[in-house]
Amino acid sequence: MELRQIEAFLAVAEELHFGRAAHRLRMAQSPLSQTIKKLEKSLGTALFERNTRAVSLTTAGYAFLPHARKILEEFDLARRAATADSGEVYGRLSIGFSGALNHKTLPPLTRALRNRYPRLELTLTGGLLTQDALDQLGNGSLDLSFIGLPVDAPSLATRSIAVEPLGAVLPEDHPLAGRASISLAELAVDGFITMPAAQGSTLREAIFSACTAAGFRPRVVQEVSDPYTALSLVAGGVGVSLMPDSVAGIMPGGTVFRPLSGAVPLLDSGIAWNPALISPALKLALELADTVLPTPAR
Template sequence: MNRPAPGDSNGAGHHGNTAGRNNVELRQIEAFLAVAEELHFGRAAHRLRMAQSPLSQTVKKLEKSLGTDLFERNTRAVSLTTAGFAFLPHARKILEELDLARRAATADAGEVYGRLSIGFSGALNHKTLPPLTRALRSSYPHLDLTLSGGLLTQDALDQLRNGSLDLSFIGLPVDAPSLATRRIAVEPLGAAVPEDHPLAGRPQIALADLAADGFVTMPAAQGSTLREAVFSACTAAGFRPRVVQEVSDPYMALSLVAGGVGVSLVPDSMAGIMPGGTVFIALSGAAPLLASGIAWNPALISPALKLALELADSVLPTPPR
């Protein structure tokens, strides 16, 4: 049992080399958040309906408990230190989880409370994301659902590993042995070309017909499965694509195609949402395929994620091979 340090009424004592780093109280986190968001002790004290001096002492006790300064203070301004910036999202999450726990504890029988964060790439998921989110909203209206868009596959995998995401839509296959994945779609790729392209009026073209064109692709550094599929398909067609522009957003890539920057390959599910000035053309022969799926971290399965995976089995069934 820790003995209180002299002069420390909160009982945060010394233990080996971790002096003063034992007890962090909820009121200290609330005080930190108020100052961090107001960046002014006076306004933060008014917001918390307390005097400024006790607020300052509460923040100092928190800093002592953590063993680091959270704020830079001078006579004119208050700002967060590097440690303060690092602590901020965790402090918010603590209060959010407490609020969620309070609501769950007072919920009626059968009501489901929880938090679920889902990642997706953007336009590539315009047919797979909505069925799942609609089912979640309908079945579990009290579930706090956060959607994070604009993620390419490698970004999504990293966030699943560190717990920033619970579930994500990704391209397949992936090399991620610590994560679980399930296939939800397999689509043929087709060509996206500007409407004034010489081939724009054809019902079908061979991929080799685009060998002389510049390609708009996803960035190589971000681990895009679509980019890998494009390069693999072009290599099989006898050429290496000449990349003229890289862009993370698949729909922005199509906008660049519309602007005459280059051509691109996209899943045929995007044929119905092509921007003006862009034409989708099917590829002849055995068109290259793009597989997509969902991924999650089996080491971090929450009750909310378990429910989401059960719903996904229903609304996003595994397609036949």
């Protein structure tokens, strides 16, 4: 397999027309067709369905497409790294996060990465619950992710970066909204807004554990994947929820955050990565994270 064959495949896959692809590559159509045939022969499968009217990708072509793009991206990255000034760092880093729950932990790391390594390309994926993040770390779609702890993922490495007390998020007209703090047991009759059980949310598990310790099982009235959406639903009077105290500063209008009295439940959050897939960029990010996101004292 040659780089020019990958370039030819991508041109045809994106144009779905051999004539336009040949024009884009500044070559004749016949050599382009021969290049594609050689690539298909080396792979042992057809990448395109061809007829007199149209060109379309086969199932194998669709499967090959993202990898072909990555090959060219990595080649471009290698070329730029090889010609970079001494001391410059090139690479790509994909970081996952949940959204509102990481509004205090994500910015210090990304800001430090951009300041220290301006040539490092960052891709941020938001709205991830813990299990989604673990799956993507496992298959290499993400390099690093902010997650809730603990997790059952023996193949991944994790480190705690924050331990926060949970508090109650209430509509501003809730009967307990005027109190300085409330007992969790006082919310036993309320409907709760939580994350979906099927998506493996650590926050949801923390909510259920805290409510169970307070002597009741929460009655779930709405499940949403995004924590800030949960806050918005609280503002709309749909129900109540529990959130770490870091969200107190980003509450939407119509909501209040109230600390819990008694034995306060805690939410442990951290970062996770796949030790089997440590790139130079990830190594640098982990070293920087040790400084800007130190492990909290217990």
